[in-house]
Amino acid sequence: MKIVVKPYLFLREMLGAKELALEVNKKITISDLLKILREEHGLPDHFEAGFQVLRFFDGNEPVGLIILIDGRNIKQLQGTETLLHPGAVISLFPPAAGG
Numbered sequence: 397m398k399i400v401v402k403p404y405l406f407l408r409e410m411l412g413a414k415e416l417a418l419e420v421n422k423k424i425t426i427s428d429l430l431k432i433l434r435e436e437h438g439l440p441d442h443f444e445a446g447f448q449v450l451r452f453f454d455g456n457e458p459v460g461l462i463i464l465i466d467g468r469n470i471k472q473l474q475g476t477e478t479l480l481h482p483g484a485v486i487s488l489f490p491p492a493a494g495g
Contacts, residue, residue, distance in 0.1 A: 397423070397482040401433065404489050411437050420480075426463060427456065427476040429486065443490070450491050460491025 401416040408414055416437065424432075433439040434453075443450045452461050463470045464487040470478050480486070 399484045462489035
């Protein structure tokens with residue numbers, strides 16, 4: 397099954413692409429996808445932004461990351477246990493910083 401990940405802002409630089417097309421052999425959840433992005437594509441646990449450190453994960457749980465599936469926030473679905481469907485487009489936005 398093919399899914400597309402679209403990172404935004406500085407996450408693009410971290411993942412090295414505007415868009416990642418991933419082929420997975422089984423049904424996966426957002427949690428599984430995040431594990432793949434961390435282990436195989438270098439998504440870090442945090443990012444140092446000047447004097448601030450933006451955390452992306454607390455253990456295995458995403459914090460601050462805004463994650464959309466086909467434009468819908470995973471918080472409105474089943475959170476990180478939301479199953480991905482073939483052709484799903486996952487958008488990743490970093491946490492906000494500054495003031």
